[in-house]
Amino acid sequence: MRSTPELQALRSTPGIGVILGSTILLETGEISRFESVGDYASYCRMVESTRLSNGKKKGSGNAKCGNRYLSWAWIEAANFAIRYSPEIRRWFDRKASKKPRPVAIKSVAHKLARAGYHLIKDGGHFDVKRAFG
Template sequence: PKEQRAVRDMLRRRMQLVQLASKQLLSIQNQIWRSSGVRVSSSQIKKKSFEVTLLRHHLKTAADTNLRIFRSIQSEIKLLEEEAEQAIEAPKQLDLLQTMTGIGPVLGLTILLETGTTARFETVGDYASYCRCVQSLRESNKKKKGEGNAKSGNKYLSWAFSQAAHMAVRYEP
């Protein structure tokens, strides 16, 4: 719906910031690992008390810069999430989506706003295809004959569902 597009676009910016924050986090981990041989978990780096103490001189300066950028991005992500949650009243479908492990309020809202009305999809398969959750492979006699348009569909929904799957694997016993 037209009135929800601005919030949808804001959640798309959030997705970009999440990816950028992940790059900063990995950069810090890799710098510490390459220079000191010590593995530092992402949960350790995310703590407010974390400081880069294993590195010296220029390497420490570079890692500290990445850490400040990471923390700045995290605060911007939080602002976007708060604004998105305030901008739209939670529809009933959001409660249903959140019953799935891995889908919280922000990811659920992203899925709802990217999907729009489900009435526009004739079948469940059409929706799965739109979400890029199915392969576009053509086979005959167990031989690959080609691929369809693998980039067709909504890349943001694809990302959202892959995030949900990743979270489910991490947190569902």
């Protein structure tokens, strides 16, 4: 696992080491099965499952749909990223001043999962300015 280019690309993200990177890669599986980054974020349980019609809530959908281990891994990565990256911490503090702390952490995890999708699919290195700028 250590020598794969996907793992090296994920490890360029603040907060993701060998264990979290391996967990994310193994739980994700083949990245080509996701048509878009939104499909991947939904599979990682990073988006709400509410159904709206005309601005009114019509149902909550299946809240447990997706991979719980990926959700856990991205939230752990978000907690570590907040701790070790000043840019991500600044973005988190702005979000946490308006929303509750768990919602702000989930927002960071969602941004990291979206960036992780592109890193796994295309390779490269994580750019904090592009993700949180």
